[in-house]
Amino acid sequence: MVAQRWQAWKRRPKDKDSSYDNTAWCNRDLIPIPPSRRTFGTWSYIGYWTVSGSNISAWTVGSTLLAFGLSPQQAISAVVVGGILTGLLAVASGWMGAKHHIGFTVASRHSWGMRGSYIPVLLRVFLGSMWFGMQAFWGGQATRVCFGAIIPGLAHMKNSFDPDSHLETKDFIGLAIWFVAFIPSLLIRPERLQVPFVVCFALFCCSAFGMLIWSVSQAHGPGTMFHQPGTAPDLGWAFMFSITAILGAWGGGTLGQSDWTRYASHKHAPVVSQLIASPMTITVTAIIGIVVTSAARDVLGGDIIWNPIYLLAAMQDHYQSSSAVRAGVLFAALGLVASQLAVRPSSFCMPGFLFEVANAWFGRYLWFSTPFHVGWTLLGCGPSISISDEVHHSWSVLELPFSMCACRLCTYLTH
Helix, strand or coil: CHHHHHHHHHCCCCCCCCCCCCCCCCCCCCCCCCHHHCCECHHHHHHHHHHHHCCHHHHCHHHHHHHCCCCHHHHHHHHHHHHHHHHHHHHHHHHHHHHHCCCHHHHHHHHHCCCCCHHHHHHHHHHHHHHHHHHHHHHHHHHHHHHHHHCHHHHCCCCCCCHHHCCCHHHHHHHHHHHHHHHHHHHCCHHHCHHHHHHHHHHHHHHHHHHHHHHHHHHCCCCCHHHCCCCCCCHHHHHHHHHHHHHHHHHHHHCCCHHHHCCECCCCHHHHHHHHHHHHHHHHHHHHHHHHHHHHHHHHCCCCCCCHHHHHHHHHHHCCCCHHHHHHHHHHHHHHHHHHHHHHHHCCCCCHHHHCCCCHHHHHHHHHCCHHHHHHHHHCCCCHHHHHHHHHHHHHHHHHHHHHHHHHHHHHHHC
């Protein structure tokens, strides 16, 4: 009985009165989206980009750009240019999905062939594995800070793990709780994610603007770091490196836009959000991150804290876990947790080769439960997160011209 239920659950579903057979090349998750499931209009895609562009990754992008030697003002200019290019790339990559209502896997078959399409699919699976590991790590960290505001003892819990593992007990607890909250979200069908996107974006906005108001009011301005000059010996190269870093951070997700634009109610529905909401949300979030980081350094002192999660923890310690501060940290951390819960579904590309052996839900749970993902998640803890982030950005830049943009778009436009 259990075995029969298991087989029924993971079996590929089939629409009533359908004219297709479930095969290795055609099933419900790969066919063009039927009209009844095309539920994303213009505002729906704006909601999609609010959670894709307003998140912790966009907040911390300033640290990367300032590390290249740009001044904060120059970094903001680079973010604007990078955001516009990201929007243009999203339009070009998602046009096939918006026009033909097909996903990334099927669109890749046009230029790579039926079996050759496994190459770009596997590239995206590899990139998604690293991306999910990092986002899960940040989600666990935000959850730990959230519960640390409720239970102050959790914030300073004694570590029971090996110090060389870069994994602390409190981090593991936060990660486990975040996973418990995240897994049920996989049951929500992509065409029904509009409301969760709006809720998560609203919570993140409350956190971001709340931290902005606190930091600017306490520092009486944007802080001294905001006015520091750039240190790059060659401004032109530093500016280009910065744009490349932004494309690396969002390039992998935008190249799989067909997985989302195939749900468009009409073919022009995604264009406005891709050209306007994409650069706007990335730029505004990055500016807030730079200003808050600069002002908070003047208020709290010590090292520069780019990550808003660690900044909230430092605020709680600075004010000695007073009731008012703990309440503020709790609600701000809730917004960051919600943001991380939304990031993964919004950038999730269903790996086509899993769809050819199982249905969509089974494929998602199988992919997220593999030791490969868990390994990347745990590897992200501690200093290794910077290494993982560099690998992800480098692989995104390689993936952009290699597998999708050059081959897929040129083949589509010339045939």
